[in-house]
Amino acid sequence: MSLIRRQSALVPDFTELWNAMMSPAAPVFGTHxxxxxxxxxxxxxxxxxEIPGIDPAKDVQVSxxxxxxxxxxxxxxxHEEKGRSEFSYGxxxxxxxxPAGAQEDGVQASYAKGILTVSVPLGEPQEPVRNIQVESAE
Structure with a gap:
């Protein structure tokens, strides 16, 4: 099950912009x-x-x-050469x-070939669902 919404290649990917703007840890401007x-x-x-071209020891923070x-x-x-660049910087x-049951103490991260991989172990959800009885107000 994927928690990240997939979109058709024909539809513009507004999810990235939305997530960047709505992230409580990210300023709206100056980030990608x-x-x-x-x-x-x-x-x-x-x-x-996908984060190619970075030094994972200095340039990445996972929390x-x-x-x-x-x-x-x-x-x-x-700025080594003059020319055009379509790379994203900043x-x-x-x-x-x-997801429910994520064990935050066991999170691990690794970086290889431009890809950061974060693994979160799952267990039983800490707080079970509690059913509330609905009473008639009449």
Whole structure:
């Protein structure tokens, strides 16, 4: 089950802009959204972020707080040659809500070939659903 909404290639991807603007950890201006994909099975939720051209030791921050996973990265522009660039530089940020049962203490992150992979172990949800009896007000 994917928690990130997929869109047709013919439809503009407004999800990235919306997520960047609505992220409580991200300023609205001066940041670029990260492109993500996710997957989940019974034991683990995995988020992969496309962030080529960065140093993961210096340029990436992964944090978890109150059921939210936030990935921040920054790519600085190098002015080595004159010419045109379509690369995105600056701050990148994305926050996703973790699924029920996510164990925040066991989160792991790795970076290889331009892809940041964040793995979140899953267990039983901490708070079971509590049913509320509806009484007649008549």
């Amino acid at each position: 959204p990260l492109r993500l994909e996710d997957s989940m099975d019974e034991k683990q939720y995995t988020v992969r972020a 978890v707080h109150q059921g939210q996973l936030t990935i921040k990265a920054e790519r600085t522009e190098k 701050s990148f940020v994305r926050t996703v809500t973790l």
